[in-house]
Amino acid sequence: MKPFCAVCILLLLTHDLALLSSTGMALQCNLCVSKGNGDPCTLSVQTCISHMTACGNITFRAAPPSIRSCISMSACWSYLLAPEVKAVCCKTNLCN
Numbered sequence: 001m002k003p004f005c006a007v008c009i010l011l012l013l014t015h016d017l018a019l020l021s022s023t024g025m026a027l028q029c030n031l032c033v034s035k036g037n038g039d040p041c042t043l044s045v046q047t048c049i050s051h052m053t054a055c056g057n058i059t060f061r062a063a064p065p066s067i068r069s070c071i072s073m074s075a076c077w078s079y080l081l082a083p084e085v086k087a088v089c090c091k092t093n094l095c096n
Contacts, residue, residue, distance in 0.1 A: 028093045029055035029070045036064035055096035059086040
């Protein structure tokens with residue numbers, strides 16, 4: 001029974017280390033939503049959830065508001081292809 005317990009402890013430690021390393025690897029992006037009235041927004045830092053794998057800086061050409069936040073790559077591609085939107089997406093911490 002002692003070898004089984006040692007294996008259990010090893011598995012638990014491995015699982016805990018995997019959780020720590022996965023949370024430590026989460027992408028961080030600037031978070032800022034402007035209201036479009038000329039007032040600058042206050043930047044804060046957002047930790048991205050698993051499916052948000054990029055940082056985006058999205059500006060709508062017809063309306064002045066802009067958004068900086070975590071974004072999924074599929075949403076980023078949609079914005080990049082939209083003519084009425086200026087989009088910049090990147091994949092390193094605080095790159096937006």
